[in-house]
Amino acid sequence: MTASAAHASDPYLTVVLTGRNDNFGGDFTERFLRALRFNHQHLADAGVSHEFVLVEWSPLSDRPFLAAVVEDASPGMVPEFLTSYVVDPEYHEAFSLNPRLVFQEFIAKNVGIRRSRGRFVLTTNTDIFLSRGIIERLAARSLEERTLYRAVRVDLRNGLDVSHLGWDVFEEDGNVEIVNEIRPPCYTNASGDFLLLDRDSSHRLGGFNEVYRAAKIHVDGNFCVKASSAGLKIVDLGSPVYHLGQGTLYAHHPRYRERPELAPWGDIRWNSTVVYENRADWGLAAAPQRPVSAGIHYLDFDWEAVPPMLDLRRILLPAARTSADSSRQSEVTR
Amino acid sequence: MTDTMARLGSRVLRRLGLERGGRAADLHEALRKSEQRIVELKKLLEKSRAESEQWRAKLLASSAHEQAARKSDDEKYRARVEKLEARLAEQVAKLQERDAARAEKVGELRDKVATADRSVRAGRDHLMSIEVKLDLIEGAINVLDRRFRGLRSSPGGDSR
Numbered sequence: 001m002t003a004s005a006a007h008a009s010d011p012y013l014t015v016v017l018t019g020r021n022d023n024f025g026g027d028f029t030e031r032f033l034r035a036l037r038f039n040h041q042h043l044a045d046a047g048v049s050h051e052f053v054l055v056e057w058s059p060l061s062d063r064p065f066l067a068a069v070v071e072d073a074s075p076g077m078v079p080e081f082l083t084s085y086v087v088d089p090e091y092h093e094a095f096s097l098n099p100r101l102v103f104q105e106f107i108a109k110n111v112g113i114r115r116s117r118g119r120f121v122l123t124t125n126t127d128i129f130l131s132r133g134i135i136e137r138l139a140a141r142s143l144e145e146r147t148l149y150r151a152v153r154v155d156l157r158n159g160l161d162v163s164h165l166g167w168d169v170f171e172e173d174g175n176v177e178i179v180n181e182i183r184p185p186c187y188t189n190a191s192g193d194f195l196l197l198d199r200d201s202s203h204r205l206g207g208f209n210e211v212y213r214a215a216k217i218h219v220d221g222n223f224c225v226k227a228s229s230a231g232l233k234i235v236d237l238g239s240p241v242y243h244l245g246q247g248t249l250y251a252h253h254p255r256y257r258e259r260p261e262l263a264p265w266g267d268i269r270w271n272s273t274v275v276y277e278n279r280a281d282w283g284l285a286a287a288p289q290r291p292v293s294a295g296i297h298y299l300d301f302d303w304e305a306v307p308p309m310l311d312l313r314r315i316l317l318p319a320a321r322t323s324a325d326s327s328r329q330s331e332v333t334r
Numbered sequence: 335m336t337d338t339m340a341r342l343g344s345r346v347l348r349r350l351g352l353e354r355g356g357r358a359a360d361l362h363e364a365l366r367k368s369e370q371r372i373v374e375l376k377k378l379l380e381k382s383r384a385e386s387e388q389w390r391a392k393l394l395a396s397s398a399h400e401q402a403a404r405k406s407d408d409e410k411y412r413a414r415v416e417k418l419e420a421r422l423a424e425q426v427a428k429l430q431e432r433d434a435a436r437a438e439k440v441g442e443l444r445d446k447v448a449t450a451d452r453s454v455r456a457g458r459d460h461l462m463s464i465e466v467k468l469d470l471i472e473g474a475i476n477v478l479d480r481r482f483r484g485l486r487s488s489p490g491g492d493s494r
Contacts, residue, residue, distance in 0.1 A: 096477055099476070212469070270469055274463050309478075312470065315466050
């Protein structure tokens with residue numbers, strides 16, 4: 001299928017990504033573009049109609065938007081395959097319940113989920129490569145609704161030749177550093193890198209937790225807990241996603257072992273098995289939106305779009321699931 | 335010459351089926367002894383037969399007695415076994431009754447444990463949600479504190 005045929009007004013898949021032009025991790029933009037091109041190429045080749053939604057959270061005032069950088073670096077992608085939403089930095093301050101958090105990744109992802117058009121929505125990270133098996137599964141269009149699909153993240157060793165990245169390299173055993181195993185019932189490990197769910201269910205769940213904003217770590221796993229509590233099936237897709245290196249959290253985690261409350265991702269000890277109920281306008285639904293250029297939109301600040309600082313009634317207890325539910329949820333689909 | 339003549343005479347007589355007078359008396363005596371021996375042996379045989387019949391009769395009598403005794407023992411043991419079985423059945427019934435009562439108690443206890451477990455879990459969940467809410471309150475207070483300090487430190491106009 002040609003690239004244009006893979007584009008559709010109502011695509012099968014929306015891939016939600018977040019970032020900003022801050023060179024996070026050292027070579028953020030290069031890593032992002034590499035994975036974006038790889039995934040786009042393979043999705044297009046397999047005939048999977050898709051779109052990418054990039055949410056640029058809290059852009060830096062002294063640098064061009066990441067959305068503009070990507071547009072320049074990827075001709076032909078914007079606006080057909082990539083739509084960007086740049087979120088006014090004031091939202092970050094307004095949402096903050098922990099000054100150490102400089103990037104509210106999951107609220108940004110909610111902005112993208114809320115605006116996705118695909119029948120299925122994949123929330124992932126900018127440097128994640130989809131595997132052959134995942135592309136094949138998407139191409140088969142055999143995904144089921146009310147099912148949260150998870151995938152194992154395989155961390156590849158540092159120092160691979162990034163100019164010739166392909167599945168042959170990813171699938172080579174000698175290139176694998178760590179396999180981040182996932183386990184039932186909720187398959188939470190490294191879930192921020194792969195959460196695939198139909199859009200209707202994503203919207204019914206109301207996205208990631210916007211009530212608890214004191215940490216961003218484990219908010220992805222918290223979403224799995226909410227999905228499970230809501231009766232959704234959670235299954236391992238059976239094919240991995242790939243990541244070059246072991247990630248920034250892995251690299252920086254030892255630094256905050258003694259004082260976890262000081263970590264830039266929030267205190268890892270927060271009890272992420274609670275369930276939440278976001279407001280109806282989650283994902284900055286009420287934020288005024290204006291076009292910057294074709295495929296790039298800016299969300300202007302408005303207090304009306306910001307939830308109250310505290311809304312404690314929206315923290316709920318998870319529904320108890322029976323062991324039968326758990327075993328049903330632990331089915332592995334191939 | 336005389337011996338030779340005597341031996342020849344005896345041989346001729348034997349050919350003719352006759353014996354000399356001395357030899358005939360010997361043979362007669364041997365025959366009599368043999369007949370006497372036969373009589374004795376017959377008597378012995380009769381005696382042995384009689385004894386054998388006696389033993390057989392004794393044996394039969396003894397076997398019948400033994401059978402009767404065994405039958406009696408069997409009945410005695412059967413009665414005892416039946417008694418024991420009855421007692422055992424009684425004990426089993428009692429044990430089953432006790433077991434049922436215990437099972438009922440265990441069921442009740444299990445229900446109580448399950449209820450307690452649910453309560454503990456619910457309590458833990460509530461505690462967890464309170465902890466999360468406290469985290470949020472702490473976070474909000476810190477943010478408000480920062481904002482307030484920011485307001486206080488920034489030069490503001492006199493509102494009077």
